[in-house]
Amino acid sequence: MIQLSITDGVAEVVLNAPEKVNALDEDALTELSQAYDDAAAAASRGEVRALLLRGEGRGFCAGRDISGVVPADDDVLGYLGEQVTPLLRTMSSFPAPTFAAVQGACLGVGLGLAIATDVVYVAENAKIGSPFANLGATLDSGGHWLFTERLGAHRTLDLIYTAELISGADAVASGLFSRAMPADTLLADTRGIVATVATGATEAFLASKELVAQIRDQRVGLWESLSAENQAQADLCATDDYAEGFAAFQQKRKPLFHGPGGSAAE
Incomplete structure (x- = not known):
């Protein structure tokens, strides 16, 4: 079924x-x-x-x-x-x-x-x-x-x-x-x-998914969550989608995100 x-x-x-x-x-x-x-x-x-x-x-x-x-x-x-x-x-x-x-x-x-x-x-x-x-x-x-x-x-x-x-x-x-x-x-x-x-910045979405799960399941407080956010942002900084997002913003065009290990969904 x-x-x-x-x-x-x-x-x-x-x-x-x-x-x-x-x-x-x-x-x-x-x-x-x-x-x-x-x-x-x-x-x-x-x-x-x-x-x-x-x-x-x-x-x-x-x-x-x-x-x-x-x-x-x-x-x-x-x-x-x-x-x-x-x-x-x-x-x-x-x-x-x-x-x-x-x-x-x-x-x-x-x-x-x-x-x-x-x-x-x-x-x-x-x-x-x-x-x-x-x-x-x-x-x-x-x-x-x-x-x-x-x-x-x-x-x-x-x-x-x-x-x-x-x-x-x-x-x-x-x-x-x-x-x-x-x-x-x-x-x-x-x-x-x-x-x-599905055409978005998948790795950034997954970072937010994990941060929300920590707050929901572990009752993480403001400052601990803020620290985890900072680390997540630093980790994302090394991804292709992060580079693409900033480049697209600076070039005033729509970003073309590929996600982790894949090609951009059309």
């Missing part, structure tokens, strides 16, 4: 099981992990400088495929701890900027996929939240962290206790994700942005 294509420096990963709103079973998680590994290998060769994750059909991802799960035999830790969490770490550390286009349902593991992506654009009518109150289960895949970090404890527990889903527009207004767009233009608009980013 997972498809990977690479065109003009952009890897597009598609969850393609619209008949079940792209719900993910164990085999699908393995396929998805392999797609990211393949795209990362292409990035190491300079063939990928941005990645787009999307879901086919009316929903992004409804979460785990529980249609055949028998609760008494369910290996929850095997699914979440040994498959989902390593996948989310792989996605988060992808060696290029990553984007997700989220429409319809974005729940459970689907929400985790969004959390592990650098930039998330959502359809205004997307549905995001924790429906697990109706299953006797709890929110997973990083949902507690995202909601508590952005919404606070009270609103987080309100959403969990009531199983209320919020729209993409409300999610963006609450600071959960980056931008809300009309559903009928979401994919085209996102593809346009990703294509532009």
Whole structure:
């Protein structure tokens, strides 16, 4: 159900099981992990400088495929701890900027996929939240962290206790994700942005990705982050893209960035 294509420096990963709103079973998680590994290998060769994750059909991802799960035999830790969490770490550390286009349902593991992506654009009518109150289960895949970090404890527990889903527009207004767009233009608009980013200064973007991760995961303070910024800038100074960017500015022309070890995406 997972498809990977690479065109003009952009890897597009598609969850393609619209008949079940792209719900993910164990085999699908393995396929998805392999797609990211393949795209990362292409990035190491300079063939990928941005990645787009999307879901086919009316929903992004409804979460785990529980249609055949028998609760008494369910290996929850095997699914979440040994498959989902390593996948989310792989996605988060992808060696290029990553984007997700989220429409319809974005729940459970689907929400985790969004959390592990650098930039998330959502359809205004997307549905995001924790429906697990109706299953006797709890929110997973990083949902507690995202909601508590952005919404606070009270609103987080309100959403969990009531199983209320919020729209993409409300999610963006609450600071959960980056931008809300009309559903009928979401994919085209996102593809346009990703294509532009794929022609940018990839090494500088990766430096910022690491700096943001330090602040998020290590709670790095202002002065420690400033010092890390200084070092990142000094490291970038030795790159071809840094030289090209300054030359283009001084010559009043558009820069032509090639990224790490690759050729410029056209």
